Amino acid sequence: MSLEQFNGLVTVFERDHALARDIIHQAHNHAPDAWSALTAPQRGRLHLWAHQALPRQLVASGRAVRSDPTEEFSSQILSPLLAQPSAEHAAILEELAKQTGSVWLRTEAAQMRNAVRAQQWRPPTAAEVREVLTAPSRRIIGSGEQLAAVMAEILEDVGDDLRADRALRWHRQRSHNGCPCPGRHGRAPAPRLPGRRGRCAEQRRAGLPGSRPGRGSRV
Structure with missing residues (x-):
């Protein structure tokens, strides 16, 4: 018209x-x-x-x-619109549902969009499947188990990167210092100074004052 x-x-x-x-x-x-x-x-x-x-x-129930x-x-x-699913018809139903508050129209619009997507769907190619399998960010996560699997793969990749980076830095620093027996960070370990307990033991052996008596000695 x-x-x-x-x-x-x-x-x-x-x-x-x-x-x-x-x-x-x-x-x-x-x-x-x-x-x-x-x-x-x-x-x-x-x-x-x-x-x-x-x-x-309004009609009484059962009448x-x-x-x-x-x-x-x-x-x-609206019958011809409902009988012919399309993106245009779904948009019209959604707009009418907003203006009227009709749950029926909102449901029909959602079902129509699902039907349109089903008609337009095509199976993925082998290359697309491989790309999704190797790219966790492109996966659709629908359960807690799937989320845990993706997170485990991501953490494993991060761990591999950190180990590779640490090994590379250690190798570079070792080559730079030229130390055949490097300690941490490619340097020879520093000598450890005796603590309080070690100083007391040396004083007892030397018989110096201020040393703590042994377990069997008397004061």
Whole structure:
């Protein structure tokens, strides 16, 4: 339907709800294809109008009532969109769900996006599989076990890098110092100075004053 014709139809519907109900009834009974020329955005706009202007009547649970075409119009106008999944239709349903707060429309939009992704999916090539296997950052982690496996690989790689870097620095410093028997950092170990206990032992051996008596001596 052309934009001018559609805008005229919406104007009539907004001005006179009684006339709009009559048009919807007549189209339902005598012209089932009356809305076939509508585009997807036009269907979305008519659904929003019907949601606001033709609200459903609350019916007691368990009570059988006759279907009213005007009350079903808001959902029936979207039937072609629901039957043909596409990114455009999913976007329209999502926008309508935001404006109306409809859980049904939000669910339908999510299911439609999943269906579109399923249609567009293609199996990965062997090269892509190898790339994902060798690149933990490109994996999809869906469980704690998968996360632990990826973290273990990353930590192992970090450990290998640290060991390689330490060995390289040790080798360079050893070559720079030219020490055949290097200690830590390529230098000969410094002599250890006697502590308090060692000084006391030397004083006892030398018989110097201030030495602590042995376990069997008397003061």
